[in-house]
Amino acid sequence: MGLLVVGSLALDTIETPFGRADMVAGGSAVYISAAASYFAAPIRLVGVVGSDFPKSELEYLESRGVDLAGLQTIEGGKTFHWSGRYHYDLNERDSLRTDLNVFETFSPVIPPGYRKSRYVILGNIDPILQRRVIESMDQKPELIVCDTMNFWIQGKHDELMKTLKLVDVIIVNDSEARLLSSEPNLIKAAKLIMKLGPRIVIIKKGEHGALLFTGDTIFAAPAFPLEFIYDPTGAGDAFAGGFVGHLARTEDLSDENIKRAVVYGSAMASFSVTKFGIKGLKDLSDIEIMGRYRDFIELSRVAD
Amino acid sequence: MGLLVVGSLALDTIETPFGRADMVAGGSAVYISAAASYFAAPIRLVGVVGSDFPKSELEYLESRGVDLAGLQTIEGGKTFHWSGRYHYDLNERDSLRTDLNVFETFSPVIPPGYRKSRYVILGNIDPILQRRVIESMDQKPELIVCDTMNFWIQGKHDELMKTLKLVDVIIVNDSEARLLSSEPNLIKAAKLIMKLGPRIVIIKKGEHGALLFTGDTIFAAPAFPLEFIYDPTGAGDAFAGGFVGHLARTEDLSDENIKRAVVYGSAMASFSVTKFGIKGLKDLSDIEIMGRYRDFIELSRVAD
Numbered sequence: 164m165g166l167l168v169v170g171s172l173a174l175d176t177i178e179t180p181f182g183r184a185d186m187v188a189g190g191s192a193v194y195i196s197a198a199a200s201y202f203a204a205p206i207r208l209v210g211v212v213g214s215d216f217p218k219s220e221l222e223y224l225e226s227r228g229v230d231l232a233g234l235q236t237i238e239g240g241k242t243f244h245w246s247g248r249y250h251y252d253l254n255e256r257d258s259l260r261t262d263l264n265v266f267e268t269f270s271p272v273i274p275p276g277y278r279k280s281r282y283v284i285l286g287n288i289d290p291i292l293q294r295r296v297i298e299s300m301d302q303k304p305e306l307i308v309c310d311t312m313n314f315w316i317q318g319k320h321d322e323l324m325k326t327l328k329l330v331d332v333i334i335v336n337d338s339e340a341r342l343l344s345s346e347p348n349l350i351k352a353a354k355l356i357m358k359l360g361p362r363i364v365i366i367k368k369g370e371h372g373a374l375l376f377t378g379d380t381i382f383a384a385p386a387f388p389l390e391f392i393y394d395p396t397g398a399g400d401a402f403a404g405g406f407v408g409h410l411a412r413t414e415d416l417s418d419e420n421i422k423r424a425v426v427y428g429s430a431m432a433s434f435s436v437t438k439f440g441i442k443g444l445k446d447l448s449d450i451e452i453m454g455r456y457r458d459f460i461e462l463s464r465v466a467d
Numbered sequence: 468m469g470l471l472v473v474g475s476l477a478l479d480t481i482e483t484p485f486g487r488a489d490m491v492a493g494g495s496a497v498y499i500s501a502a503a504s505y506f507a508a509p510i511r512l513v514g515v516v517g518s519d520f521p522k523s524e525l526e527y528l529e530s531r532g533v534d535l536a537g538l539q540t541i542e543g544g545k546t547f548h549w550s551g552r553y554h555y556d557l558n559e560r561d562s563l564r565t566d567l568n569v570f571e572t573f574s575p576v577i578p579p580g581y582r583k584s585r586y587v588i589l590g591n592i593d594p595i596l597q598r599r600v601i602e603s604m605d606q607k608p609e610l611i612v613c614d615t616m617n618f619w620i621q622g623k624h625d626e627l628m629k630t631l632k633l634v635d636v637i638i639v640n641d642s643e644a645r646l647l648s649s650e651p652n653l654i655k656a657a658k659l660i661m662k663l664g665p666r667i668v669i670i671k672k673g674e675h676g677a678l679l680f681t682g683d684t685i686f687a688a689p690a691f692p693l694e695f696i697y698d699p700t701g702a703g704d705a706f707a708g709g710f711v712g713h714l715a716r717t718e719d720l721s722d723e724n725i726k727r728a729v730v731y732g733s734a735m736a737s738f739s740v741t742k743f744g745i746k747g748l749k750d751l752s753d754i755e756i757m758g759r760y761r762d763f764i765e766l767s768r769v770a771d
Contacts, residue, residue, distance in 0.1 A: 252651035347556035349674070350692045370653070371675035374692065383767050385687030388654045388678065419770045426769055463687050463767040465730055466723045 165230075165279075166411040167304075168195050169209040169271050169296050170286020170400075172216060172234075176246035176260075177439060179253065181393045187440035188220040190243065191286030191310065194397035197444040198404025198431040199284075200227035201452055203411035207277045209233035209296070211269045213240035223445070232274045240265040253395050254369060273299040281305040282411040284403060287312050290319050290326040297329050306416065308332040308407050309361070310399070316342050327360040334365045334403050349374060350381070363421065365406070367399055375425045382422045385463050387433035387455070394439045398432040401444060405431030430455040469583075470715040471608075472499050473513040473575050473600050474590020474704075476520060476538075480550035480564075481743060483557065485697045491744035492524040494547060495590030495614065498701035501748040502708025502735040503588075504531035505756055507715035511581045513537035513600070515573045517544035527749070536578045544569040557699050558673060577603040585609040586715040588707060591616050594623050594630040601633050610720065612636040612711050613665070614703070620646050631664040638669045638707050653678060654685070667725065669710070671703055679729045686726045689767050691737035691759070698743045702736040705748060709735030734759040 170192030177184045192210040199206055206229045212221075214236065225231060243266035246259040271292055278301040285293040287310040297307060309330040315323050316339060327333065333356060337349060343359075344352035353364040353376040364376040368386075375382040406428030413420055430452060435443045474496030481488045496514040503510055510533045516525075518540065529535060547570035550563040575596055582605040589597040591614040601611060613634040619627050620643060631637065637660060641653060647663075648656035657668040657680040668680040672690075679686040710732030717724055734756060739747045 252645075341556075348694060348696070350694045354694075368675060371672060372687070372689075381692045381766060382769075383676070383689030383692070385676070385689070385767070388685045388687070390652060390654045390658075392652070422769045460769055462685060463689070465686075465726045465764055 165205045165207055165277070166199055166203045166282040166284065166407060167207045167209065167273070167277050167280035167296075168192050168199065168284050168286070169293070170195060170288060171243055171266055172210045172212045173243040173245050173266075174216065175396060175440065176244070177394055177396050178248040179394050180249065180251050182439065184394070184439040186244070188217060189245070189397055189440055191288075191400045193220070193224070193441060194400030194435065194444070195284055195286060195404035195407075196224055196229045197227065197441050198401040198435070199408030199411070200224075200229060201431070201447060201449070202405065202408030202427070203282070204228040205230050207233055207274075207280060209271045209273060209277070211235040211237060211265050213242040213265045214238050216242045220441075233272065233277055235269075235272070237265040242266075247396070249395065253392055256395075271296050281414075282308075282407055284308040284407045285330070286310055286400065286403075287315075290315050290323040294322070294326045294329065297326075305414070306331050306407070306410060308334065308403065310334050310403060311339065311343075313339055313342055324359060330361050332363040332365065333361040334367065334399070334406070336367045336369070336399065340364075340366045365425065367402060369395070369398075373402070373425060373429060375422060377418050377421055380418050382425060384425045384429050384459070387429065387459060388462070389433060389436065392436045394443075395436050397441065398436050401435035402428040402432040404428070426456055426459045427452075429459055469509045469511055469581070470503055470507045470586040470588065470711060471511045471513065471577070471581050471584035471600075472496050472503065472588050472590070473597070474499060474592060475547055475570055476514045476516045477547040477549050477570075478520065479700060479744065480548070481698055481700050482552040483698050484553065484555050486743065488698070488743040490548070492521060493549070493701055493744055495592075495704045497524070497528070497745060498704030498739065498748070499588055499590060499708035499711075500528055500533045501531065501745050502705040502739070503712030503715070504528075504533060505735070505751060505753070506709065506712030506731070507586070508532040509534050511537055511578075511584060513575045513577060513581070515539040515541060515569050517546040517569045518542050520546045524745075537576065537581055539573075539576070541569040546570075551700070553699065557696055560699075575600050585718075586612075586711055588612040588711045589634070590614055590704065590707075591619075594619050594627040598626070598630045598633065601630075609718070610635050610711070610714060612638065612707065614638050614707060615643065617643055617646055628663060634665050636667040636669065637665040638671065638703070638710070640671045640673070640703065644668075644670045669729065671706060673699070673702075677706070677729060677733060679726060681722055681725055684722050686729060687767075688729045688733050688763070691733065691763060692766070693737060693740065696740045698747075699740050701745065702740050705739035706732040706736040708732075730760055730763045731756075733763055
């Protein structure tokens, strides 16, 4: 039944206090697919690259069960390039450069074989394109998960509102939640965002974990206490990939299972940040992932 | 055998986006005692006030089982006065005014009847005074808990180092932990602080909860998802009071019970912020406190 992933593929140049990576594979669709590949198959990717995107990384994704039939390659074009520098405590970053390149005119085309996907995750792209993806589906998916960012909240507000009416889950960070709702209190913000359409709201708080709001239930997941964080890039997308991957694998949308999905998402984010680029998401074993899941549960467990 | 509380008694003038309170009773010793009074007795308070501190608030504390034999009253003197204004998201505040008044020359005198107290909590005061309290005890307490702040970390660093060698538990917020350890990563910061003396480190993160470090164990407690926070003043002291109160009540210093104490501390902080000054800590029932404790456990519980 499959998981459809739509988002960016990028070449990232990343500086953190611990090192630097030049032109490494990144982008929301890459991080989401890499993380989700440990849970669900097939994963169907829709995105665009230029001819400079490393073949080895595409082969890696294919080896993980990611279907690239929906990947457009613009011969002679350049892949979306982002360059950023993190501050010393890794909680803030400056974008040094954003070259949209082939991403500027990206229009997602959903191959016919993808259109019955039961799980859909829309990475952080123009809300008009997100909506076009939803409208391309042959049948209503079980679950549509959507990411967005300040750029769209401010710049394409009305379009985003239309898209949000169609999605089941929105994943945003705390500042995006506050901006989207015009409400500083995150609990009130989540309730306001639910009124915009999504019945499930996830607010990511970086090193402080994530909050899940579903119906009247609130679930607080801590972040994993890591001593060494090399590169926070893509942590949010790794979270989203683990989250939706677990749900696609289990096909169980109960509140309890959605909580578990948040913990799996947190686990994948915790792996992602330990190496530069998507390296932290490679070569994981099911035992490692299950172990990290259990460590998360233990982290906030209190014996009676 | 009792809980000794040493700290400030203050008259606070507080502005938040939701209102204002003028010259209301506050200070670390007041918040700590008020919160701990739901757990342990007797509570023995050491501090100083001028003749302007409201009698009704002292009577309230006495009615809660707080022994005021160690309270110095300077006739004609003025109580420590703090005035502050919180920003719209309540995460930051500006101190508008700090008049030390009788607190400037405060020197804690521990009455003989207090000197066998098995639990001691030292509110945020000069580390020299904190050490003097410890050295006044007739016997080594079971547990010494200590708070401090940037002012002492920077201004009386060497004195603070001497004091930290003598304490079991340090409670600081995230920015204080980073400053004290010169380390931005909180996990590494906690390990470095442990080397300074305390075997238990608690890092408060405001709306993001608290982290407990004891031995090799890390415990992450969320903050309670409150829609209405009227006044964050004293939340950290309410946390400390609930924390040490639960330990003094149970006389159980196992890791599991220390985790429970963190949750009780979080519960008391969550009550404290719902009203101005110490009002949020008044008139609570054991059932309310136990209910909030259970709500906290539920908040981060994942069913297998």
